Amino acid sequence: MISGRTLAQGANCESKMSEDFFKAASSCYLSKEDYDLLGLSDGKNILLKNEFGKTVFSPRVDDGLRRGIVFIPMGPWANILIGPDTGGCGTPQFKGVEIDLEATNSPIQDIRELFGSIKRAEA
Amino acid sequence: MIVEDAICSFCGCLCDDINVEVEENKVKRVRHACRLGSSKIMGHERIRRPMVRKDGELKEVSYQQAYEQAAKILLAASKPLLYGWASTVCEAQKKGILLAEEVGGVLDSTATVCHGPSVIGIEEKGLPGATLGQVKNRADTIVFWGCNPAEAHPRHSLRYSSNACGRFTPEGRSAKKIIVVDVRETRTSKNADKLVIIQPGTDYEVISALRMLVAGKGDMVPEEVGGVAKSELASLSEMLLAAKFGAVFFGLGITHSRGRYKNIDNALSLVTDLNSHTKFVIMPMRGHYNVGGIGQALAWSSGYPMSVDFTRQAPYFNPGETAACDLLAKADTDAALIIAADPASNFPRTIVEELAKIPIIQIDPYENPTTLLADVVIPSAIAGVEAEGTAYRMDGLALRMRKLVNSSYPSDEEILDGILESVRSLRCSRSLQGGLKDDN
Numbered sequence: 001m002i003s004g005r006t007l008a009q010g011a012n013c014e015s016k017m018s019e020d021f022f023k024a025a026s027s028c029y030l031s032k033e034d035y036d037l038l039g040l041s042d043g044k045n046i047l048l049k050n051e052f053g054k055t056v057f058s059p060r061v062d063d064g065l066r067r068g069i070v071f072i073p074m075g076p077w078a079n080i081l082i083g084p085d086t087g088g089c090g091t092p093q094f095k096g097v098e099i100d101l102e103a104t105n106s107p108i109q110d111i112r113e114l115f116g117s118i119k120r121a122e123a
Numbered sequence: 124m125i126v127e128d129a130i131c132s133f134c135g136c137l138c139d140d141i142n143v144e145v146e147e148n149k150v151k152r153v154r155h156a157c158r159l160g161s162s163k164i165m166g167h168e169r170i171r172r173p174m175v176r177k178d179g180e181l182k183e184v185s186y187q188q189a190y191e192q193a194a195k196i197l198l199a200a201s202k203p204l205l206y207g208w209a210s211t212v213c214e215a216q217k218k219g220i221l222l223a224e225e226v227g228g229v230l231d232s233t234a235t236v237c238h239g240p241s242v243i244g245i246e247e248k249g250l251p252g253a254t255l256g257q258v259k260n261r262a263d264t265i266v267f268w269g270c271n272p273a274e275a276h277p278r279h280s281l282r283y284s285s286n287a288c289g290r291f292t293p294e295g296r297s298a299k300k301i302i303v304v305d306v307r308e309t310r311t312s313k314n315a316d317k318l319v320i321i322q323p324g325t326d327y328e329v330i331s332a333l334r335m336l337v338a339g340k341g342d343m344v345p346e347e348v349g350g351v352a353k354s355e356l357a358s359l360s361e362m363l364l365a366a367k368f369g370a371v372f373f374g375l376g377i378t379h380s381r382g383r384y385k386n387i388d389n390a391l392s393l394v395t396d397l398n399s400h401t402k403f404v405i406m407p408m409r410g411h412y413n414v415g416g417i418g419q420a421l422a423w424s425s426g427y428p429m430s431v432d433f434t435r436q437a438p439y440f441n442p443g444e445t446a447a448c449d450l451l452a453k454a455d456t457d458a459a460l461i462i463a464a465d466p467a468s469n470f471p472r473t474i475v476e477e478l479a480k481i482p483i484i485q486i487d488p489y490e491n492p493t494t495l496l497a498d499v500v501i502p503s504a505i506a507g508v509e510a511e512g513t514a515y516r517m518d519g520l521a522l523r524m525r526k527l528v529n530s531s532y533p534s535d536e537e538i539l540d541g542i543l544e545s546v547r548s549l550r551c552s553r554s555l556q557g558g559l560k561d562d563n
């Protein structure tokens with residue numbers, strides 16, 4: 001899995017609570033072959049998981065991707081799957097992350113749900 | 124009124140040819156900017172008032188009350204983290220550094236989750252750089268490695284690189300060779316003469332193979348490197364050597380992948396090697412418009428470009444220890460001031476969970492997921508649109524951003540001043556009280 005900037009994600013990165021940002025950053029792009037193989041064509045969502053976490057995305061085909069690689073716009077959905085290790089240089093590895101994926105009927109969490117589950121300490 | 128040649132404050136291109144139509148102090152239209160730039164200048168729904176969290180809810184307060192609460196949090200902490208800084212101007216950054224020194228904290232910028240590895244690589248090897256103007260006027264071969272300017276820096280190609288027409292490049296795109304190295308096809312690669320698709324995480328190996336080919340030691344290169352055939356790499360190295368003036372632009376594809384700063388270190392060496400044969404320059408595609416500026420401001424005041432720890436007698440820098448993600452992951456910070464950034468969205472989730480455990484002060488024009496976790500929220504004017512100041516373009520050129528419209532919100536600099544004053548007066552009254560106690 002690789003995560004990075006897209007035009008739609010960038011244009012909405014200062015309105016992160018908006019529907020447009022939700023649409024832009026909760027999508028997962030895959031090759032046509034992987035898309036078909038996972039049986040995603042009938043409106044299913046896709047569940048991505050690894051040792052760091054799991055979350056649901058809306059799948060989309062990107063013809064520029066090869067089999068075995070998925071692209072997710074950078075943001076809080078993608079970051080559920082990123083580990084904290086910085087390899088001694090301060091920067092987590094946001095790209096080249098191994099994940100498992102499967103089709104699902106579960107809904108995608110919206111941004112408030114995503115953060116509602118985080119335990120906050122009272123000042 | 125039309126403000127001509129305004130500077131766009133979204134990405135590191137800092138396009139300085141934007142025309143902004145202003146009516147009754149409101150931006151009505153933006154011309155020449157790309158979709159990212161117009162969206163930024165047109166603006167979005169704002170945070171209206173300063174807020175402080177009480178009983179789990181954010182409640183509106185005055186600016187002064189917010190400053191005082193922020194000061195209390197910073198003074199109560201033993202190692203506060205002051206993080207963000209890439210989307211504000213140098214004047215605010217300077218104030219932030221002063222605040223970090225006064226409260227004894229660690230100041231880190233969004234570079235640490237972005238081009239931080241580039242900064243480290245450049246510190247090790249030096250940067251054979253150029254201005255974007257030189258690239259526009261001279262470059263006949265351009266390499267985009269692990270970057271996708273068509274989506275992240277949309278006007279880069281037209282203004283400075285592949286499609287720009289300059290003094291010695293009057294024919295523009297048709298007389299240039301464009302090479303893209305990536306793990307996927309992108310909008311940028313559609314405009315390339317040569318696309319080399321590598322396996323994710325193999326940048327270091329592919330660069331090493333290219334260095335051997337450039338050095339005439341191709342016989343040592345295996346038949347396939349990083350999923351790329353040797354013949355393909357050989358033709359790429361020939362294209363590089365045939366350049367009269369080459370420019371390599373690299374992005375997060377290389378800094379965020381396995382190898383991180385070592386990838387950059389190797390890419391810088393490749394460019395140094397190429398300079399034994401022809402002229403080549405290299406430049407990171409900096410994302411936020413003034414992420415270069417915080418690097419400069421920190422470097423001229425502390426000697427280090429990011430992740431600077433001011434809790435000791437002298438500034439201290441050790442990215443795997445003093446960078447925001449490392450501090451949070453190891454619970455080595457006990458309060459955070461976040462300015463012009465949204466770590467709740469941009470840090471790995473496990474680190475966001477750590478961030479949520481400490482008090483957070485947020486300074487930002489917009490609500491974002493960090494607001495949902497914050498204890499003090501201070502809305503600010505949008506630097507580069509509602510407040511003037513200096514910003515550094517991705518090539519290190521300093522540009523002066525004008526104010527395009529007036530705003531009732533205080534600037535980042537004014538807010539930091541407010542917090543700084545509250546810190547000083549709180550400290551002063553505490554030491555007075557301490558003194559009185561001693562007298563008794």
Ligand code: SF4
Pocket residue numbers: 131132133134135136137138155156157158159160161276277278279
């Ligand atoms: S390329 Fe960057 S600086 Fe230029 S208009 Fe677009 S966002 Fe703004």
